[in-house]
Amino acid sequence: MAVKIHGFIEGTQSEELMKLLLTLASNWGDVFDTSKLKVVHLSGAMTNVVYRITWPKNGSENEERTVLVRVYGEGSDIFFDREEEIRTFESISSHGHGPRLLGQFAEGRVEEFIHAKTLSAGDLRDPEISALIAAKMREFHNLNMPGSKNALLWPRMRKWVIEASSLCSPEQAKEFQLEILENEIDALEKELSQSDQNVAFCHNDLQYGNIMIEDETKTITLIDYEYASYNPVAYDLANHFCEMAANYHTDTPHVLDYNVYPDLEERRRFVQAYLSSTGNEPSDEEVVQLIDDIEKYTLANHLFWGLWGIISACVTKIDFDYMEYARQRFRQYWLRKSQLLKGKTGISQISEEINDLVLE
Incomplete structure (x- = not known):
């Protein structure tokens, strides 16, 4: 250093x-x-x-x-x-x-130095804290920031494909199929940009370590803005959900557990809190649409952080298994891609599942 x-x-x-x-x-x-x-x-x-x-x-x-x-x-x-x-x-x-x-x-x-408590992985599952995070994210997304208002996600990933290809070994490039990733990014951008989506100023790295809470006032503070930029709101919310699979304070901080990815009720509750935080009660259709958009944007998250992992493994000496982290993100991308983009439409499936939850 x-x-x-x-x-x-x-x-x-x-x-x-x-x-x-x-x-x-x-x-x-x-x-x-x-x-x-x-x-x-x-x-x-x-x-x-x-x-x-x-x-x-x-x-x-x-x-x-x-x-x-x-x-x-x-x-x-x-x-x-x-x-x-x-x-x-x-x-x-x-x-x-x-x-x-x-x-x-x-x-x-x-x-x-912010005199507040940094959240733990378990705190993200607390309904009260989760609702506070949702409201703070909505407030953050409403910031009017200088510079371009265009989504940075797609050009940034294309740049990172070039960086990753130049840094990693031919074996790693083959393992991660880097030669076809730009086509994947193009297809994903085309697919996810079809609906009318809200682009706003996003944090883009809302893991628990970047969220602080003041216990007495229950005030949430978001920190660390290295990756912040204008992006689809659904992408930022998807990133937060994906981070619930991580715990960076274990003996194996790079290991992700998608068995603890938030279930539909957790996601619905978060989206409801997010949309209603400004005082306007959203319609069921708005809630369902945003949940569906978020799920699809988890794919972009997996590619983004997978590429980040490959590059980081080649340039940093921080004690973290970046390459294995990248493998998990890419594995999840290929596993979920067909389910989210080619199977039964997310909207109808989510609507049915939410109706089932209500009936229960």
């Missing part, structure tokens, strides 16, 4: 970061003593390396000042433009969402 703080983070840019922290501490009236820094590595991040850094506040032994330091992961610039990400970060902050940007150094940045 490119920084060194009290032996926890190593590299050559430590002086720049230390100057930044000293400037921040001085602006806040703190006495900055490097021997009293506390540095904790926060697990669960798979694109960057994240640390919580604490020092005495205003020279007090009883109060602490805390910031979050984000060190950019090796090769992560392949996935997004850092300057554009910073502009997005600052714009989201200006709208009153997430942490404030406190400063930047060559290979990372310092952010406001």
Whole structure:
């Protein structure tokens, strides 16, 4: 890594970061003593390396000042433009969402530390918390952000196919059928763009580690906007559902369990909360249509994060089995593709199943 703080983070840019922290501490009236820094590595991040850094506040032994330091992961610039990400970060902050940007150094940045609890995998299944997340996602999707309002999903995946093909071995390229993926993406875009879908500003990476809750006020905060862009709303909701198959705080964090993918009742409840969060009660048809769109967009999610896994395996040293993660995402894509695109129409099937739930 490119920084060194009290032996926890190593590299050559430590002086720049230390100057930044000293400037921040001085602006806040703190006495900055490097021997009293506390540095904790926060697990669960798979694109960057994240640390919580604490020092005495205003020279007090009883109060602490805390910031979050984000060190950019090796090769992560392949996935997004850092300057554009910073502009997005600052714009989201200006709208009153997430942490404030406190400063930047060559290979990372310092952010406001949010004093709230990061969710666990199990929290996503709590009906109360799930409804709060749904409402916060709707609020996030209503942000009016600068720049292009066109969906970035499709061109981004096409770019990643080229990157993955140039980075991985011929054997891996054959295993993941990279030579036909651009055709798959074209066909999927054509299929999923047929209906009139809502394109809005999306988070695109709403795993549990990127969601925080303040226990007393039950306030939800969404963090980490590296992948945020305009996309179909159904894609963002599908991503959140797919993340329920993951638990990144186990001995095998790369392993996905699709047996715990949210069932129809969980998905219906979430969509109902999402659509009604602005005060307008949706029709049954609206709920069913969005559930159907979400299920189809899980396919795009599997391709997106499968490609991400292949590229990450080739460029990063973070301890995570990216290649096996990619295999699981592609396996799920090919397994579900025929069910979602060629079988019985999702709308009619979902309508029947929801009617069955009501009758029960």
